[in-house]
Amino acid sequence: MFERLRAKPREWLLVRPPATAEGRWQWLHYSAQQACASGTWPPPSALLQLPGALIIPALDCSHFCLPAPPGLKRHEWPQLFEEYAQQPAEALLVSCLSREAGQLELLVMQRQQVQQWLAECAALGLQIIHGWAELQLLPPPEAGQVVEWRRAQVRCLKAHSRQWLVWPPVLGERLPQAWRDLPAETLEGDWPSRLARLEQVPSVLEGTRPARPQRAPLMSGMQRRLLLGCVVLAACWSALYLGQSLRQIEGWKAQVRAVTGPVNSPQQARAALARVQAEASDWQVRQQKIVALEQAFSAWLQQQPGWSVVRIELDDSHWRLALRGNGPQPLPAEWQAMAQAAGAQWLDEAQSAAGQLHLTFELGEQP
Structure with a gap:
C-alpha cells in the first residue's frame, strides 16, 4: 500500500539503445519536464545513481x-492483432497504454530484443x-496541431495522445496529406527539446521484471493440515x-505423422518437425518482405498520381x-532503396511500351 502512495520520481536517467x-x-538527464544534459555513453558518474528508464x-x-x-485479460491482448502479427504471440511484449471507450491502446515490441536491452543495461550498471x-516522450500537441520530432534516422509525429506517425527517410520527405494539412511544432535533435510529464506517462515494461520475492509466513497446525489435503488432491x-x-x-503420434510423414524414431520426428518449422519461418519472412514492399509502393503511388x-x-x-x-519515374537507386528497406533485392526494370513499367524483386528462397 505504501508503494502505491509513494510519488513517482521526477528525475530520471533516460537511456536509448x-x-x-x-x-x-x-x-538524457530528465528533470521537471526538461532535458538537463545528454550525450553518448558513459554519463557523469553522479547520474548513475538516478532511477533508469529504457x-x-x-x-x-x-x-x-x-x-x-x-x-x-493481459495474456489475451495479442489476440486483438493476430492478423497483423507474423510470429508467435509469446515472442511479443504487449503493453497497454490506455483503455478508453471500449478500445485498448497497445504498444507491441519484440520480447527478446527488450530483454537483451535490459541485460545490456544491467551490464552497464543501470537499474x-x-x-x-x-513517441511517449513528445509533449501533447495543441488542439488541431502536430508535434514533430525530426532526427536523422526517423521523423516522429503526434497529433493526439493516440494518433502517432513514424516516418523513416526511405519513404521520402512528403508526409500523408492528412498530416501535411495540420500546423506543426517542430523539435529537432537527438532528444526532444520539450518533453512530456514522464511521471504521468505509463510504462511499457510492465511484466518484464520478475516479482519481488516474499518471505513465507510460519504455518499453524490448521494450515499444515490444509496443505496436506492439497497435496493429496494434487496427487489424485x-x-x-x-x-x-x-x-x-x-493420438499425438498420429498428429506428428500427419505433419512429418512416416518416421522410425523420435530423432527423425524431431528433424522433420525442425524442417517444417524452418519452412514456416521462411514463409513468414517472405510475407514480411512483401508487406514492407507494398507499404513502400503505396507511399510512392500517393506521391505519383499519374x-x-x-x-x-x-x-x-x-x-x-x-x-x-505517364509521370516521372524514380531512378534505379530509389527502387534499390525500397528493396533494401524491405530486406529484398531489386533485379531489373523493363519498359515494354510507352507508359508501362515492369519491376521484379527477389524475396529469397522458396520455402
Whole structure:
C-alpha cells in the first residue's frame, strides 16, 4: 500500500539503445519536464545513481488502437492483432497504454530484443525501473496541431495522445496529406527539446521484471493440515492427468505423422518437425518482405498520381509488378532503396511500351 502512495520520481536517467551495431548508447538527464544534459555513453558518474528508464526506439515498436471486449485479460491482448502479427504471440511484449471507450491502446515490441536491452543495461550498471517508447516522450500537441520530432534516422509525429506517425527517410520527405494539412511544432535533435510529464506517462515494461520475492509466513497446525489435503488432491489430480495423457499418446503420434510423414524414431520426428518449422519461418519472412514492399509502393503511388498498378504476381521467390502511367519515374537507386528497406533485392526494370513499367524483386528462397 505504501508503494502505491509513494510519488513517482521526477528525475530520471533516460537511456536509448544505439541505432546501429557500431553505435553507442545515448543518455538524457530528465528533470521537471526538461532535458538537463545528454550525450553518448558513459554519463557523469553522479547520474548513475538516478532511477533508469529504457527508451524503446520508434522503429522497434508498433502502435495499435483496437476495440476490445470487456474483461479481456493481459495474456489475451495479442489476440486483438493476430492478423497483423507474423510470429508467435509469446515472442511479443504487449503493453497497454490506455483503455478508453471500449478500445485498448497497445504498444507491441519484440520480447527478446527488450530483454537483451535490459541485460545490456544491467551490464552497464543501470537499474532500469521504467520504460517508455520514443513517441511517449513528445509533449501533447495543441488542439488541431502536430508535434514533430525530426532526427536523422526517423521523423516522429503526434497529433493526439493516440494518433502517432513514424516516418523513416526511405519513404521520402512528403508526409500523408492528412498530416501535411495540420500546423506543426517542430523539435529537432537527438532528444526532444520539450518533453512530456514522464511521471504521468505509463510504462511499457510492465511484466518484464520478475516479482519481488516474499518471505513465507510460519504455518499453524490448521494450515499444515490444509496443505496436506492439497497435496493429496494434487496427487489424485496428477494420477488422473497421467492416465489421460497415456491414452492420448497414440493420438499425438498420429498428429506428428500427419505433419512429418512416416518416421522410425523420435530423432527423425524431431528433424522433420525442425524442417517444417524452418519452412514456416521462411514463409513468414517472405510475407514480411512483401508487406514492407507494398507499404513502400503505396507511399510512392500517393506521391505519383499519374502512375497506377495494373498487375501483381508472386512467382516462387519473385514479386513482380506492372505499372502504367505517364509521370516521372524514380531512378534505379530509389527502387534499390525500397528493396533494401524491405530486406529484398531489386533485379531489373523493363519498359515494354510507352507508359508501362515492369519491376521484379527477389524475396529469397522458396520455402
